[in-house]
Amino acid sequence: MTMTTDQEPGEAAGAVSASDTPVAADAERRLHPMSWLFVLLASLKQFILPLLALLVFGQGDRNALWPLIGVGVLALVSVWQYFTYRYGVADDALVVRQGLLERSLRVIPFARIHNVALQQSMLHRIFGVAEVRLESAGGQKPEAEMRVLKLEDALALEALVRQRGAAAVEAAPATSDAALLELPTGEVLRLGLVSNRGLVLLGAAFAAVSQVDRRVIPNLFERWGETLFGWAGERQFAATEYVLAAITFVVLVVLLLRLLSMALALLQYHGFRLTEHGRRLTVERGLLGRWRTSVSRRRIQAWTLREGLLHRLLGRRSLEIDTAVSEQGGQQRTLREVAPIATPDTCAGLVDHLLPKARWDRLEWHPLPAASWWRLWLPTLPWVAIGTAVLTWRFGAWGLLLLAWLPWAAFKARQRALRAGWSLGPELVAVREGWLDRHWRFAEIDKLQATQLVQSPVDRRCGTATVWLDTAGAGAMSPPLRIRFLPLAQARELHEALTRELARRPLRW
Known part of the structure; x- marks a missing residue:
């Protein structure tokens, strides 16, 4: 027993x-x-x-x-x-x-x-x-x-x-369920449009088929290529027409994947409703099958606000949480998406409602040092070098075209460095990163498990350090809660201040 x-x-x-x-x-x-x-x-x-x-x-x-x-x-x-x-x-x-x-x-x-x-x-x-x-x-x-x-x-x-x-x-006190967010069908379709669920499903299907016969996928592409180029050859396509045909094909595939993503979003998020009963949040969603889960607000450990390129074009963001319940086998077992898609004002309103003491809209953001852009660009160099060597060995001088990626990577690194920042308030610590795909990661100070001051060999050379902040329940796809590229003296001061604050406050689950 x-x-x-x-x-x-x-x-x-x-x-x-x-x-x-x-x-x-x-x-x-x-x-x-x-x-x-x-x-x-x-x-x-x-x-x-x-x-x-x-x-x-x-x-x-x-x-x-x-x-x-x-x-x-x-x-x-x-x-x-x-x-x-x-x-x-x-x-x-x-x-x-x-x-x-x-x-x-x-x-x-x-x-x-x-x-x-x-x-x-x-x-x-x-x-x-x-x-x-x-x-x-x-x-x-x-x-x-x-x-x-x-x-x-x-x-x-x-x-x-x-x-x-x-x-x-x-x-x-006894309260009735209060609706915090409801997603109409139009919002669910927008969620499918900005997500990559269709691509993920297609990849999973290819992987499953490959387990049966590894030649199925290569044979499928080979037959498709033979059919496509045979049809183009019969019409005596010129080089420009081949390029246009390829672009049209890519656009068609992207559109089909987006339509598939929208259909999957309808199946998973139709009737999405976020409600609050006392201090407990409940989410219910699904078209054919229904999924309902609830969690106490005090179990929320960290928050992630996301905004991709398509999100910005549609004027939308998404809000996720980490809770003190782990995941098993890569499957989500707890409430994670508070707002799968919503307007920036709605997301900010949810944060203010659920974290009233954090004063999210009043945080003072500190930018990273402007010269840190090359640190973001540096990891690109070895991959481009390896890729260029392989392509040059296989295709000759045409492989050198991959070097054109370096200026774009440098530009992207500069933009990321300009947008990156961190904030420390009385109740909240937050970081922001990204350029095309942006995110804000934040947690209540009471929910921090530990702080760590880390210096890589490049950090020691540059006199900088990274402050890592650990919370419970972080998912595998959650961005890290860290403040990078700080001058060593500032990083030590921040680390010591957070350590004293954690020692003074009890850990809240």
Whole structure:
């Protein structure tokens, strides 16, 4: 028997009435009667295509039916889980019992639950059920994963976590859900337009096909090239016409990828709604399948405000957060996008509302030293040199054309250096970087885990240093929170000031 009984301070949350929480404190509940089907489908997800291929193309070979024995075993295990899984509430904890021969009892204090995620696929919505995951800070897997509950029971459990999580501290007054942001269809289409989801999906499809036959992709491009150039040769294209045909082809591919990105954005973000209940944020989104997750505001560790070139053309930005819940297997398990796309004023309003003491609009920005542009340009040199050497060896003098990239890289580095800056306020530390693709990265000082003063060999030569600021829950794609290329004396002064401030303040999760 295993038991989890760790305690930590609770969090303020909105109170709910007893009618909102049908999960009684002295009752144990089962999963939905059809939960075995969803557990079975989840187990078969990676085997279903090979099984179908064996059944369809097995050509009457009885050996192709042997994998069905494994399917039967998985079905029995799924039914077994339904009959042996119970959950209920005891005091201020969720109690999960499972197993018959090997029993396990898991007690999860509500104060430990940092994130509640509800997911619904099309099949979930047909049966009126949802999959529930309860996450804690830094866990490599969910504290509890329930496949599946009735939708009303899932929502009641979410409300119960919100209510009981406030038991360790004074509860916030009861409030109704307040909508902070809703994305109409037009905004969702803009999100697809500025994103690269179509390119990512296409790359994943090519990778999957390559696993089956590595010659499929080269053969596909070879046949396409033969068809295209054969058609152009029949019409006796000149060099200029070949160039125009190539440009037209590239534009067509880009447009198709953008249309695919817009379709994917509709599937993922249709009906996006950000709401606030007390001190807890909830996001719900999705067209065919619905995804709902919530997190306490006090669990937010850092913020990222992004603005790409297309964002600026459309007058939009995006706002993301890092929370004290890790990711597993590269998959997002917690709320990350507060505003997938919104106007700059809307993003600034969200920051001011959620961080009222930070005074985001009053930050005093300090630019980096103007001479630091060459430090941003320096990493380009070895890559251009290697690329030029390879292309020259393969194509002769034409490979030297790659050297034309260096002036452009120098110009881009100058623009990045002019825009880069940092700010330190009473409650907030922030950095900004980028030129064509810009971002602002900031965190409350109370949420910093540690500070580090780093000098590379180039820094020691130039008398500069970088101050690194660590926070919990940073994603793999999140930009670093760092202040680069500071004069050594200034970097030491900043590092010592932040270190003293961290020692004076308690760490807030």
